Amino acid sequence: EAGVAQSPRYKIIEKRQSVAFWCNPISGHATLYWYQQILGQGPKLLIQFQNNGVVDDSQLPKDRFSAERLKGVDSTLKIQPAKLEDSAVYLCASSFRTSGTPDTQYFGPGTRLTVL
Amino acid sequence: GENVEQHPSTLSVQEGDSAVIKCTYSDSASNYFPWYKQELGKRPQLIIDIRSNVGEKKDQRIAVTLNKTAKHFSLHITETQPEDSAVYFCAASRGFQKLVFGTGTRLLVSP
Numbered sequence: 056e057a058g059v060a061q062s063p064r065y066k067i068i069e070k071r072q073s074v075a076f077w078c079n080p081i082s083g084h085a086t087l088y089w090y091q092q093i094l095g096q097g098p099k100l101l102i103q104f105q106n107n108g109v110v111d112d113s114q115l116p117k118d119r120f121s122a123e124r125l126k127g128v129d130s131t132l133k134i135q136p137a138k139l140e141d142s143a144v145y146l147c148a149s150s151f152r153t154s155g156t157p158d159t160q161y162f163g164p165g166t167r168l169t170v171l
Numbered sequence: 172g173e174n175v176e177q178h179p180s181t182l183s184v185q186e187g188d189s190a191v192i193k194c195t196y197s198d199s200a201s202n203y204f205p206w207y208k209q210e211l212g213k214r215p216q217l218i219i220d221i222r223s224n225v226g227e228k229k230d231q232r233i234a235v236t237l238n239k240t241a242k243h244f245s246l247h248i249t250e251t252q253p254e255d256s257a258v259y260f261c262a263a264s265r266g267f268q269k270l271v272f273g274t275g276t277r278l279l280v281s282p
Contacts, residue, residue: 086267097177097260097272098215111269146214156222157203157267162214 057081059163061147067169073135076166080128080149086110087124088160089132090146098146104130105153137170144168173198175263177273184251185281192276194261195243201263204237204244205270210257218259219246251280 060079068074080087086105090098101120103111106127115122119138124130134141144167148160174197184190196204205220221228221235221244228235232251237244244263248255261273 088270095275097262097275099272100269103269105267110267113269152267154267157264157270159205159217159220160270162216164214 059147059149059161061145061163061166063166064164065167065169067171068137069171070139071136073133074137074168075131075133076145076147076168078130078132078147078163080130080147081151081161084149084151084161085127085153086150087130088148088150089122089130090148090162092144092146092165094143101132134168137168139170142168142170173201173263173265173269173271175261175271175273177261177276179276180274181277181279183279183281186251186253188251190246190248190251190255190278190280192246192259192261192278193243194245194263194273195241196263196271197242198263198265199239199242200265202266203264203270204235205262206235206246207260207262207272208257209260209275215260248278251278253280253282256280 089101092098101115102122104124122132144165146165147163150160152158177194202223207215208218209215234247258275262270264270
């Protein structure tokens with residue numbers, strides 16, 4: 056089966072500019088996650104969708120970050136305006152179930168963002 | 172909220188030796204504990220997971236143990252090979268609540 060797709064793979068912007076990332080989960084996966092992975096650290100959950108509803112966005116800096124998942128499939132994550140500390144790899148992941156026993160999260164290749 | 176601590180941060184072993192990575196978690200209600208392997212520049216990939224109703228799980232050279240009373244779980248890799256070199260992350264969650272990752276262990280297996 057096809058994996059989680061993300062684009063772009065790399066992005067370089069200047070601070071205060073805006074940027075958007077796109078994610079296409081594995082077909083049929085109801086739950087979609089966006090993580091931020093700063094160099095040398097573990098992934099940190101930014102937002103979790105079940106179908107097109109938000110389950111957890113407690114760690115999303117809502118003054119500058121926004122995300123949506125239209126029609127419960129693809130998702131976009133936007134940063135506006137970007138700060139230097141937003142430099143990181145943004146990982147999208149998806150999983151099949153929405154309840155019961157948690158199942159495997161499959162990660163996409165990530166988007167490496169550099170803010171200058 | 173959940174907090175996951177992981178040790179050691181780096182681990183160097185000789186090929187054929189065993190490697191053990193340990194994690195502790197803070198939320199006693201956490202019940203799902205996956206381990207991910209991340210090679211340089213690549214995406215994290217699940218290598219094994221364990222749920223709170225099981226104390227140990229094995230998959231070939233990899234095993235995970237869970238001690239719910241002490242709130243810690245460990246990854247054991249036997250007969251290490253150079254291709255095992257990567258960063259390993261533990262994680263914990265309560266059901267479908269957010270997965271909280273540890274800080275990672277860089278494993279280097281020397282031939």
